[in-house]
Each structure stands twice: as C-alpha cells, then as structure tokens.
Amino acid sequence: MSVNLLVPVFALVLWSLVMLFWMVALRLPALAKLKIPPEQARGGRGQDLDRLLPREINWPAHNYVHLMEQPTIFYAAVVGLALLGQGTMLNVALAWGYVAIRIVHSIWQAKVNTIPVRVSLFFLSTILLAVLAVNGLLAALRLSA
Numbered sequence: 001m002s003v004n005l006l007v008p009v010f011a012l013v014l015w016s017l018v019m020l021f022w023m024v025a026l027r028l029p030a031l032a033k034l035k036i037p038p039e040q041a042r043g044g045r046g047q048d049l050d051r052l053l054p055r056e057i058n059w060p061a062h063n064y065v066h067l068m069e070q071p072t073i074f075y076a077a078v079v080g081l082a083l084l085g086q087g088t089m090l091n092v093a094l095a096w097g098y099v100a101i102r103i104v105h106s107i108w109q110a111k112v113n114t115i116p117v118r119v120s121l122f123f124l125s126t127i128l129l130a131v132l133a134v135n136g137l138l139a140a141l142r143l144s145a
Helices: 007-034 046-051 055-067 071-083 089-111 115-144
Strands: none
Touching (some): 007 055, 007 071, 007 089, 055 089, 071 115, 089 115
16 A cells, blocks of 8 residues: 555645634634634534624635535545555655645635635645546556456
C-alpha cells in the first residue's frame, strides 16, 4: 500500500477539524450576545443561524459544510489509489495540491469570501481531483485486465 499517499488525507481531515473549531469559536460567542431564550433555541439546524448571525460569522461554517462535501470524493479516490499501490510522485503531488488549494479556499472563504476567487480555487481543486480519479480508474482497469 502507498502510505505516502495517505498523508494528505489525514492533513485534510485535520484541516476540517480546524475549520470546525474556528466555526465554533466564532459562533458560540456571537450566539451568546443574542441572548436567545432557551425555548427559541430548540430544534434548529446550523443553517438556521444564517439569518441570525452576521454573515462573516457564518463564513467558516459554510466552509466547514463544503469540507464535508467534495472532499469525500477526494478521500475515496486517494484511499483507492493507495490500495492499488499507486503512490506515485504524480499522485502524491496531486493529492497535496488538492489539500493545499482546499486550505487556501477555506481561509479565503472564512476571511474574504469573494466569489470569483472562491470559484477559481474550487475549479482548480476539482481538476486535480478529476486527474486523481482518472489515475485510479486506469490503475484499477490495468490490474483487472
């Protein structure tokens, strides 16, 4: 198995936890300032806070949700590549590139949040992910032949 290919996976998992703590560190104090009565603070979801809190407070939460979406495909692709023994320099570089771009995307979304830059970062990371997926498919097809 290609263990070096799994390091970026754990790095992105840890980054996702950083974003979780960042979200909580901003939202809890902001919620405390609102002094919402307990009976009104029942049964809600995180996205319900969008209408209660300033948008800048919600940006890290939005990014945390994003880190629970497309990166799940990244995890599957990279673990698949590792199981296939495809920890090549190219695949490791692509995986680290994906993680680095997602971290930049997170910081940008949490602090500045202009859409053109966010979309550019998202599409760039998606291209790297697509190449990883194609590499995995080709490797699996070679092994099954």
